[in-house]
Each structure stands twice: as C-alpha cells, then as structure tokens.
Amino acid sequence: MPYTADKPPLPETPEQLRARIPGWGADLDPADRPSYPREVQGLETGAHWDLPEQQEERQPRERSIEHARLTPAFGTSVPLKGLSGVVRSYAYRRFSEGRAAHWLLLIAADRVDAVESHLTSFTTRRPDNPVTETGVLAEASHHPVRSRAGRVDPRHQVLDPVIVVGPWVLAAVVVYRSVRAMVRRART
Amino acid sequence: MRAMVYRGPYKIRVEEKDVPRIEHSNDAIVRVTTAAICGSDLHLYHGLMPDTRVGSTFGHEFVGVVHEIGPSVRSLSVGDRVMVPFNIYCGTCFFCARGLYSNCHNVNPNATAVGGIYGYSHTTGGYDGAQAEYVRVPFADVGPAIVPDWMDEEDAVLCTDALATGYFGAQLADITEGDVVVVFGAGPVGLFAARSAWLMGAGRVIVVDHLDERLEMARTFAYAETVNFTQHKDVVVEMKRMTGWLGADRVIDAVGAEADGNLLQHVTSAKLKLQGGSPIALNWAIDSARKGGTVSVMGAYGPIFSAVKFGDAMNKGLTLRMNQAPVKRQWPRLFEHMRSGYLKPNDIVTHRIPLEHIAEGYHIFSAKLDGCIKPLVVPDAS
Ligand SMILES: NC(=O)c1ccc[n+]([C@@H]2O[C@H](COP(=O)([O-])OP(=O)(O)OC[C@H]3O[C@@H](n4cnc5c(N)ncnc54)[C@H](O)[C@@H]3O)[C@@H](O)[C@H]2O)c1
Ligand SMILES: [Zn+2]
Ligand SMILES: [Zn+2]
Numbered sequence: 047m048p049y050t051a052d053k054p055p056l057p058e059t060p061e062q063l064r065a066r067i068p069g070w071g072a073d074l075d076p077a078d079r080p081s082y083p084r085e086v087q088g089l090e091t092g093a094h095w096d097l098p099e100q101q102e103e104r105q106p107r108e109r110s111i112e113h114a115r116l117t118p119a120f121g122t123s124v125p126l127k128g129l130s131g132v133v134r135s136y137a138y139r140r141f142s143e144g145r146a147a148h149w150l151l152l153i154a155a156d157r158v159d160a161v162e163s164h165l166t167s168f169t170t171r172r173p174d175n176p177v178t179e180t181g182v183l184a185e186a187s188h189h190p191v192r193s194r195a196g197r198v199d200p201r202h203q204v205l206d207p208v209i210v211v212g213p214w215v216l217a218a219v220v221v222y223r224s225v226r227a228m229v230r231r232a233r234t
Numbered sequence: 235m236r237a238m239v240y241r242g243p244y245k246i247r248v249e250e251k252d253v254p255r256i257e258h259s260n261d262a263i264v265r266v267t268t269a270a271i272c273g274s275d276l277h278l279y280h281g282l283m284p285d286t287r288v289g290s291t292f293g294h295e296f297v298g299v300v301h302e303i304g305p306s307v308r309s310l311s312v313g314d315r316v317m318v319p320f321n322i323y324c325g326t327c328f329f330c331a332r333g334l335y336s337n338c339h340n341v342n343p344n345a346t347a348v349g350g351i352y353g354y355s356h357t358t359g360g361y362d363g364a365q366a367e368y369v370r371v372p373f374a375d376v377g378p379a380i381v382p383d384w385m386d387e388e389d390a391v392l393c394t395d396a397l398a399t400g401y402f403g404a405q406l407a408d409i410t411e412g413d414v415v416v417v418f419g420a421g422p423v424g425l426f427a428a429r430s431a432w433l434m435g436a437g438r439v440i441v442v443d444h445l446d447e448r449l450e451m452a453r454t455f456a457y458a459e460t461v462n463f464t465q466h467k468d469v470v471v472e473m474k475r476m477t478g479w480l481g482a483d484r485v486i487d488a489v490g491a492e493a494d495g496n497l498l499q500h501v502t503s504a505k506l507k508l509q510g511g512s513p514i515a516l517n518w519a520i521d522s523a524r525k526g527g528t529v530s531v532m533g534a535y536g537p538i539f540s541a542v543k544f545g546d547a548m549n550k551g552l553t554l555r556m557n558q559a560p561v562k563r564q565w566p567r568l569f570e571h572m573r574s575g576y577l578k579p580n581d582i583v584t585h586r587i588p589l590e591h592i593a594e595g596y597h598i599f600s601a602k603l604d605g606c607i608k609p610l611v612v613p614d615a616s
C-alpha cells in the first residue's frame with residue numbers, strides 16, 4: 047500500500063468521529079484558527095504606549111550583549127552575588143548567546159551557586175536539609191514501588207540520590223579529613 | 235509572605251520572603267489563589283536550565299486576586315480576579331506587534347533568544363514566580379485577563395499554560411481533515427494537544443508514553459489510541475506499522491528536554507547536562523513522520539546544543555514548527571470551546587498540594603509517583 051498513491055484508509059468516518067468526540071472538527075478551517083497566520087499585525091493587546099517606560103535600575107543589571115540596551119522591564123529576583131556572581135557576570139559580559147562558553151559558564155555558575163548557598167546556609171538558623179528539601183519523605187505514602195512498575199526511568203532514577211547526596215558525602219569526607227589532619231598537626 | 239524557594243538541583247523549600255513591590259508603573263501585585271507545577275518546572279528543578287539561581291521562586295501558571303496596581307494600570311483594579319498567561323510581554327515591541335507574544339523583546343535583558351516567563355530562571359528574565367502567596371505581574375494591562383464568571387478556578391489555571399500550549403501545538407502541526415496525528419508525551423501538554431487535534435479534524439490520534447496511568451488518560455480524556463514505548467523494541471517501526479508504513483502526517487513533541495527511552499541520551503543531557511536537552515522524543519518524532527509531513531515541537535529544550543537528527547528532517551522534507559505558546563491569543567477560542575462543552579481542562583488534575591508541602595509535590599510529580607499527571611499548588615493564605 048505505501049507504494050501506491052492511495053492514503054491508507056482511516057478506521058472511522060468523519061460522521062463517526064463527530065458522534066464520538068466532543069467538538070470534532072470545530073476548528074476544521076486552518077485559516078480560522080487563533081494562531082493563523084503566525085504573524086498578524088493590529089491585534090489589540092491593551093498596551094497604551096509605543097515604547098514602554100523604563101523600569102528603574104536600582105543595581106547594575108547584567109544583560110546579554112545581543113541586546114542594544116537594558117530592556118524596559120526586567121526581573122529582580124536574585125541579584126548577582128559571590129563567586130557564582132563573578133562567573134555569571136563574566137559569561138554575560140564576554141560571550142554572546144551564540145557562544146557555547148556563555149551557557150556552559152552559566153551552568154557551571156549554577157553548580158557553584160548551589161555549593162556556596164549550602165555552605166552559607168550552615169551559618170544561618172536554617173541550614174539546608176537534603177532530606178526535607180528533596181521531598182523524598184513523600185515516597186512512603188505515595189506508592190513508590192507500584193508507581194514505578196513497567197517504566198523506563200527507574201533505571202536512571204537511581205542516579206538522582208547520587209547527584210543529590212554525592213556532593214554532601216564528598217564534602218563530609220573532605221571536612222573529616224582536613225579536621226583529622228589539623229588535629230594530628232596540633233598534636234605533634 | 236510564604237514562597238517556594240529553589241535551593242539547588244532537586245532541592246526546594248518554603249521560606250518567608252518580602253511581598254513583591256511595584257517596580258514599574260504598569261506592574262500589578264497579584265495574590266495567588268491557585269498555581270500549578272508544570273513539566274517545564276522540572277527542567278529548573280533538575281538544574282538543566284542555565285542561570286537558575288538559588289533563592290528564586292518558580293511558578294508560571296496561576297490565578298489570583300489583584301492586590302496592588304502601579305500608577306499607569308488602567309484595565310485592572312484591586313480585588314479583580316485574574317488569570318495570567320505564563321508569558322511576560324510588553325504588547326508593542328516588533329514581536330508583540332506581530333502577535334508573537336512569547337517572543338517579546340522588551341522584558342528579558344538576559345537573553346534575546348527567549349521572551350519573558352514568570353519564575354523561570356534568569357535566562358527568561360529573572361522574574362520570581364507564582365508558587366508563592368504574592369507575585370509581581372509586569373505589564374498588567376497586557377497579560378492578565380479577568381476570569382470570566384462562568385469559569386472554574388482550576389480550569390482558569392490550566393488555561394494559563396498547559397491547555398493553551400497543547401492547543402497551540404496542535405495548530406502548529408498544520409492538521410487538516412483526516413490527518414494521522416502522533417503525539418509523543420502524555421503529560422498535560424500532550425493530552426491537551428491530542429484532544430485539540432480532534433478539534434482540527436484529525437482522522438486518527440495516537441499518543442506515545444511509558445506511564446500507564448497517563449496512557450489511560452490519553453484514551454479516556456483525549457479519545458486517543460495509545461502506545462507504550464517500553465512494549466516495543468523500536469517505537470519508530472511500530473509507528474510505521476501503525477500508519478501503513480508511510481509514517482504519520484503530523485507529529486507533536488510534547489516531551490522535551492528530559493525525554494526517556496535511550497539511557498545514553500537521557501543521562502548525557504538530564505543528568506550530566508552535556509546537552510541542552512535529551513532529543514529522544516524529537517528524534518522519534520522526526521523518524522515517525524511521513525515524508526513531507528510536519529513536526530510540531532512543544533517540548534522545551536535548553537539553549538545548549540542537542541543531538542537532533544536534522545539530516546533525516548531535511549531528507550524527508552519535513553516542516554518543523556515550534557515556539558513557546560503565545561497564550562493569550564488562544565483564549566477567546568478556547569473559552570468558546572469550554573463553554574460549548576468540548577473541553578473540560580481540570581479533568582486531568584490529579585493532585586492539589588498546599589504550598590507548605592511543595593517539596594513533596596515536586597518529588598511526586600518529578601518521579602511520577604501516585605499516578606500524578608497535573609499537580610496544582612494552593613497557597614495557605616487563600
Ligand atoms: N512550548 C510551550 O509553550 C510549552 C509550555 C508548557 C510546557 N512546555 C514543555 O512541554 C513539555 C511537556 O510538558 P508537560 O507539563 O506535559 O510535562 P510532563 O513532564 O508532565 O510530561 C512529559 C511526558 O513525556 C513522557 N516521555 C518521556 N520520554 C518520552 C519519550 N521518549 N516518548 C514519549 N513520551 C515520553 C513522560 O513519561 C511524561 O509523561 C515539557 O518539555 C515542557 O517544558 C512547553
Ligand atoms: Zn508551564
Ligand atoms: Zn513585546
């Protein structure tokens with residue numbers, strides 16, 4: 047069949063589909079769909095400006111060098127700080143979005159940020175707690191075994207605890223070793 | 235206020251944060267009454283999205299009540315019940331002026347390759363999200379809409395992303411009457427895309443996933459035929475077999491960066507972060523499409539390169555169409571379909587999680603425990 051001009055027959059006629067499926071064919075005409083054509087001018091957006099007013103830059107805001115200016119609005123969620131801030135700032139200043147280095151540096155800075163933040167959390171009244179923060183305690187009450195039957199992802203889900211707990215174990219080992227070394231040095 | 239806060243890959247907690255303030259004359263502050271966790275949030279949660287900072291709050295699907303407005307806001311008043319599209323956009327830049335609301339040029343200083351999104355890392359503008367008691371809503375005269383009286387709160391939340399995205403994805407697939415449509419991924423986006431394909435006159439809809447409860451939902455909610463890819467040695471061959479060995483006319487990727495099914499691809503991307511995203515489902519889509527067909531990509535990928543099979547796409551003469559969904563453009567028609575009884579979005583909601591328990595909520599949704607398909611988040615204050 048694929049080797050002739052015919053389209054393989056469909057299991058159901060349009061009448062059968064219309065009877066079985068609510069709204070079948072309600073948007074049949076492609077030209078009458080909300081995203082057709084993709085670009086349309088003159089849609090009413092509610093905006094009452096040509097160029098939006100500029101949001102105040104309370105502290106220096108990093109931006110892509112593919113932008114000619116700081117955009118009129120921007121998020122103020124978490125300003126740059128620490129070593130991760132230095133790396134991020136460099137990634138923005140030095141490399142365009144077209145460069146792999148830009149994104150790889152940002153990903154690296156994310157890892158640095160996590161480590162820095164975990165460490166500083168230990169100087170606060172609310173240290174990070176990998177048990178409560180990963181939500182694993184929900185496992186017990188949410189069918190951990192039955193939920194995973196017949197799926198492909200449990201094969202690599204075993205990596206998740208390694209990714210989460212691995213760095214903590216590593217850090218603990220490093221701390222233990224250096225403390226032990228210091229104690230030994232102090233004794234001699 | 236209470237807010238979900240990211241603490242590093244796989245780790246979040248609820249913290250006390252300042253209520254956001256008006257930063258721009260057209261801002262509004264909205265008190266969140268219902269929010270949701272999206273498959274996209276998992277990319278942040280797993281540490282895949284560059285420049286996801288510790289301390290940021292996620293959440294881009296929400297409904298709430300206007301708490302405060304900036305001096306230039308005309309269309310909203312304090313107390314209005316609003317639904318807010320996940321896109322942050324200005325309404326007048328080159329792209330907004332052409333209806334490309336998800337590609338606004340005036341809201342994201344951090345990148346030109348993506349628009350503004352609530353609670354979605356600095357790569358989409360560094361805005362805090364709505365898995366919190368309050369959220370800052372920029373360009374309040376442009377994005378938000380008053381929730382119609384007849385609309386249910388949970389249905390409204392689903393309109394702010396998953397439903398609009400699935401519906402948009404089906405449109406990008408260029409479906410015409412009688413087309414055979416394959417949807418990879420039976421998450422919220424895939425389920426809504428499959429359901430929408432019928433509205434556009436599909437002749438057959440086939441949904442592929444490996445989670446049984448989601449495939450069950452694809453059969454009952456989306457009226458689709460289903461394929462569990464773990465039960466086939468090679469899912470592409472199965473797609474060819476099911477389509478008279480031609481391939482599907484239209485294929486929708488509703489999986490994205492964390493696609494499973496090939497350990498090497500999954501581990502190099504989702505675990506080791508060496509690729510922008512695991513292209514397994516996208517490659518299956520390319521190989522399952524018929525020559526001359528269309529692949530619509532709704533799945534999200536990071537900005538780093540991924541090992542996509544462009545050679546096959548080129549040699550097969552495929553049309554690849556994709557974007558973040560311009561949500562508000564879909565609303566008038568989607569509202570008509572909801573009123574006509576063609577769509578009941580909250581049929582797919584499985585879990586309602588108090589904000590205080592959001593760490594467990596993320597784990598359940600991420601590990602796909604307990605038949606979780608779509609979790610909503612309810613801040614305690616409401
Ligand atoms: N374009 C947009 O505007 C937009 C908006 C929202 C979400 N998204 C993206 O859409 C995707 C889906 O979102 P969701 O909320 O439905 O997420 P989800 O995580 O709930 O669903 C993804 C589904 O894909 C399945 N899957 C994994 N590997 C697969 C494979 N190889 N083949 C088939 N199925 C596979 C999973 O089992 C899961 O059911 C995400 O990547 C998300 O980021 C895009
Ligand atoms: Zn989303
Ligand atoms: Zn714009």
